[in-house]
Amino acid sequence: MIQQPDGSKAPTMADVARVAGVSHQTVSRVLSGHPNVSARTRAAVTEVVEQLGYRRNSAARALATRRTHTLGVIAVNTTLHGPASTLAGVQEAARERGYLTSAVTLRAATEEALTEAVQHLAGWGVEGIVAITPWRDAVRALAALEAPCPVVTVEGGHDMDLPGVSLDQHLGARMLTEHLLTTGHSTVWHVAGPADWLESEARTAGWEAALRDAGVEVPPLLRGDWSPLSGYQAGQQLAGRVLASPGRAGGLTAVFVANDQMALGVLRAFREAGLRTPADVAVAGFDDIPEAEFFPPPLTTVRQDFASLGRSSIGLLLEHIEGTAEGVAHHTLAPELIVRASTARREPPRD
Amino acid sequence: MIQQPDGSKAPTMADVARVAGVSHQTVSRVLSGHPNVSARTRAAVTEVVEQLGYRRNSAARALATRRTHTLGVIAVNTTLHGPASTLAGVQEAARERGYLTSAVTLRAATEEALTEAVQHLAGWGVEGIVAITPWRDAVRALAALEAPCPVVTVEGGHDMDLPGVSLDQHLGARMLTEHLLTTGHSTVWHVAGPADWLESEARTAGWEAALRDAGVEVPPLLRGDWSPLSGYQAGQQLAGRVLASPGRAGGLTAVFVANDQMALGVLRAFREAGLRTPADVAVAGFDDIPEAEFFPPPLTTVRQDFASLGRSSIGLLLEHIEGTAEGVAHHTLAPELIVRASTARREPPRD
DNA sequence: CGACGGCATGTTAGCGCTCACAATTCTGGA
DNA sequence: TCCAGAATTGTGAGCGCTAACATGCCGTCG
Incomplete structure (x- = not known):
């Protein structure tokens, strides 16, 4: 059931709780896969969720958890085969890991455009940024920008203090x-x-x-x-x-x-x-x-292998977001x- | 000022209000460009916003307004020139109009994959979807899906009951x-x-x-x-x-x-x-x-002109979201x- | 001169969710 | 039989923002 009965607004967690005869917190637990919920309750809640077509409100979740689970991508020349394939890899990998991605396509990687792009993404509360900007100057500008979240570069070179992934x-x-x-x-x-x-x-x-x-x-x-x-x-x-x-x-x-x-x-x-x-x-x-x-x-x-490159960049970015990254790492993939x-x-x- | 002093968390509207000596609501008014604010107050608030590097929390805004200002894009074969260019046009146009876009790249436009993609996007509360899926079956499946938000197709043909844009x-x-x-x-x-x-x-x-x-x-x-x-x-x-x-x-x-x-x-x-x-x-x-x-x-x-095609699709989609659309329209662009x-x-x- | 309307600002109540904690029930061993 | 401790569920308080209403101030008109 995808459709929402158009007249009434979307059901909330409280609606589900009421119908299932539990507290909203229990519904939350079921939806987050919390272990300490009885199989009975879990089944009951799951059924009501299905029946009502309930979907958690991501904005409310983001507000409460202070996590947006959103990543930004900054890219240039996305109509070329390489960047486009990389972008696809990035998006797929991010989606698999439960993140939403939003891409900003730049016409030129000027410092101004980069700043604006980072601002745009920061305004949406992205938790990290993948930058597919393979110019020395662009990477330098990006490093100097001090973005409010981790940034990893793709093909950004290994000599800047920004972590990144590259093909060799x-x-x-x-x-x-x-x-x-x-x-x-x-x-x-x-x-x-x-x-x-x-x-x-x-x-x-x-x-x-x-x-x-x-x-x-x-x-x-x-x-x-x-x-x-x-x-x-x-x-x-x-x-x-x-x-x-x-x-x-x-x-x-x-x-x-x-x-x-x-x-x-x-x-x-x-x-x-x-x-x-x-x-x-x-x-x-x-x-x-x-x-x-x-x-x-x-x-x-x-x-x-551009797709792997993109996937790899997401892996590295999430390490930084989740705090498991050690220093400024660079990953390199071999070509064929x-x-x-x-x-x-x-x-x-x-x- | 892009950077957040890392130790402390991001300033809130209340912080700005306190420093500027006004109520948080006044800060909100300034930030939304509400007319009834004195120039004095507006300037004072703006300055504090700059000084603190304050940025509105989009999740809180979305929660309060019930508007996420987020659009989804579903596309296949994004590594080809046409879809990639269209995608870039979509993203640019959406960004100009103040929307965040998130693209889902499908490997194949099966009904299952489409359903999943729509679910994914719906889970993030997108207000509309642009589908770049130029198969008759895919468009049919999409129309049958009854997504919880407006959907416009790109190159989706004119005979379905989904609005769309195409090149002729x-x-x-x-x-x-x-x-x-x-x-x-x-x-x-x-x-x-x-x-x-x-x-x-x-x-x-x-x-x-x-x-x-x-x-x-x-x-x-x-x-x-x-x-x-x-x-x-x-x-x-x-x-x-x-x-x-x-x-x-x-x-x-x-x-x-x-x-x-x-x-x-x-x-x-x-x-x-x-x-x-x-x-x-x-x-x-x-x-x-x-x-x-x-x-x-x-x-x-x-x-x-793929880029125009993308821009055009956003125009049409926003008409539907903002309720100014009349019926199921189809736009056509001439080729050269x-x-x-x-x-x-x-x-x-x-x- | 007092009532009135418009402007500028403040106050209050949620939006829908998760977190921390409290309360309740269930289990098994002394 | 009784109680510690675990498992399960509920309660209340925000997260940061906007909408709606309330307030105070000014000038203006009858």
């Missing part, structure tokens, strides 16, 4: 770069994401570390803004370079693009320039968006390398 | 089909979405109506599940057909694919089969996802045709 971007980039090196490329070029994104930074660092460890030259960096268009532009530059020095002068035979969407742009630029992928230049992306498997050609990439046709095996260069 | 899918499909017919194709094939999706149905209907109006043959329908893979498979079938009858036997020179992701799959299948787009077969999609512009080749598609390279102009067939 550095490792993913390293795996990908090493994959390219072991499949016959003398070095790997890189189209990075925006400089102020922590994810971008970590991917670049992982790429560079892998190259250095292998003792190979680190080519100059190109930068995009995650969009297919910026990837396309970077791709045009790279293609120009390849065509200008046909003898593989720059060793430009493999490109690690910092996300799949930009990789799509790079692929298009290469195709337009008459470069074949992977025969002339291998291309790899990052994220494994659902479309990646159907790119021309299917894209080698690094899969990120997905090899597809865009980086097909290459013969080692002949001497 | 029928018109969009018609525009696209007519575009293809006027650019020299004798007919247009169609890869539809799943049969139980209302959007899919409307797009198919629009396509068929355009063909009939033009007095041309309606080719058999292929069906996918929105995924690139299903598009790929449909594309393989279509390619096989073209190659089997090189003389354009089936008039298969143009395909309208029901969404951009499947179109990506179709494009790949055509490319693999040696068919050129648009020279051999023109391809068009639907949705205008951000990647569509970078497909090989850039995809002609129909742009949908985006012509790109995948349907480049075609010479009229020579006789």
Whole structure:
């Protein structure tokens, strides 16, 4: 029974108590699963609750317990695959644990917008906030804000004094770069994401570390803004370079693009320039968006388990809310390398 | 001042009243913008509020006013571009109007899951629900559920007795089909979405109506599940057909694919089969996802303003909550045709 | 000059629930 | 048989706020 007889207002705990012939407190005990209630009473109350379609008033509960059981989420770019998946994971995990979540989607993670978002959520009495704001500046601003409740970051980096969860971007980039090196490329070029994104930074660092460890030259960096268009532009530059020095002068035979969407742009630029992928230049992306498997050609990439990331952030947040957290913890999840046709095996260069 | 001095608990309205030397009711009046308060008093109270970092307790307010100012959103597939954008629009609009939103992301829109979601939201006292569940069955189940608050659907069709907002899918499909017919194709094939999706149905209907109006043959329908893979498979079938009858036997020179992701799959299948787009077969999609512009080749598609759709749903919902709604209204937004390279102009067939 | 209406403010009584404690009943062992 | 102690249930007092009414003050009009 979901419906409320529309004329009369919703039944209260007192109504249930009266009908069941017990005190309102006993009803409360039954509903909270308190152990010391006789099976008889419990059954009687439960039946009346069903019959009346009674539902506890969460506002009254929140007032009496001083617990709202509400969490806030602050996110940007929620229309992209990564943030959207993370958000879904956060919401599902929170719901399972008995919390209501409310998400605030920002257009830009300025300090002002962040402050306003935190104020908005604080006004609703959230007990904690998950911030999916992967910029160094945003995380810094958030840390400085001193919100009235615990805040955990997602992809917020490990060097701030805010607890957080991340996928190991550095490792993913390293795996990908090493994959390219072991499949016959003398070095790997890189189209990075925006400089102020922590994810971008970590991917670049992982790429560079892998190259250095292998003792190979680190080519100059190109930068995009995650969009297919910026990837396309970077791709045009790279293609120009390849065509200008046909003898593989720059060793430009493999490109690690910092996300799949930009990789799509790079692929298009290469195709337009008459470069074949992977025969002339291998291309790899990052994220494994659902479309990646159907790119021309299917894209080698690094899969990120965004849903687990979201769930994990809720776990960490609740530790803080419930006071069982020790210090400022950071959780890290491992990514997975997905090899597809865009980086097909290459013969080692002949001497 | 965001931070609460951690040791002591948050100040109450009574605290503010005491410091400002007025009654708590006057503080309440100031905070609610009640007109009958002297400027002097108002200023004094405002200052104390600032100074103490006071924030009204929303639970207490909800209890006293019997208004939670909370809305629920039920959505499925929130990781896709369309639903995610709609969700963002819903949240932003609700926040602007002073409401808190809480989203429940379902894995599947079964009757059971829907019931549970509505129960969950009802338990939190939401005053209304926006349902982004574009299946006929889901909308039917929702209508039968008799939720304890108003429910509006997004893309829920116009034939149920639930108010809703939609983009005009029928018109969009018609525009696209007519575009293809006027650019020299004798007919247009169609890869539809799943049969139980209302959007899919409307797009198919629009396509068929355009063909009939033009007095041309309606080719058999292929069906996918929105995924690139299903598009790929449909594309393989279509390619096989073209190659089997090189003389354009089936008039298969143009395909309208029901969404951009499947179109990506179709494009790949055509490319693999040696068919050129648009020279051999023109391809068009639907949705205008951000990647569509970078497909090989850039995809002609129909742009949908999901954000406006979301905002519009909130407008409608609030009309129902505030009692100003007249009957079961349906709002419709017009889509926009985006012509790109995948349907480049075609010479009229020579006789 | 006194009654009256409008403005500014205060007082009181809940909203529906949980907490702390009190009261009652039931159990088993001396 | 009686009583300590546990199990079960009830009572009263808020949680922090708003709605409704009550009060006091001013100027104004008959």
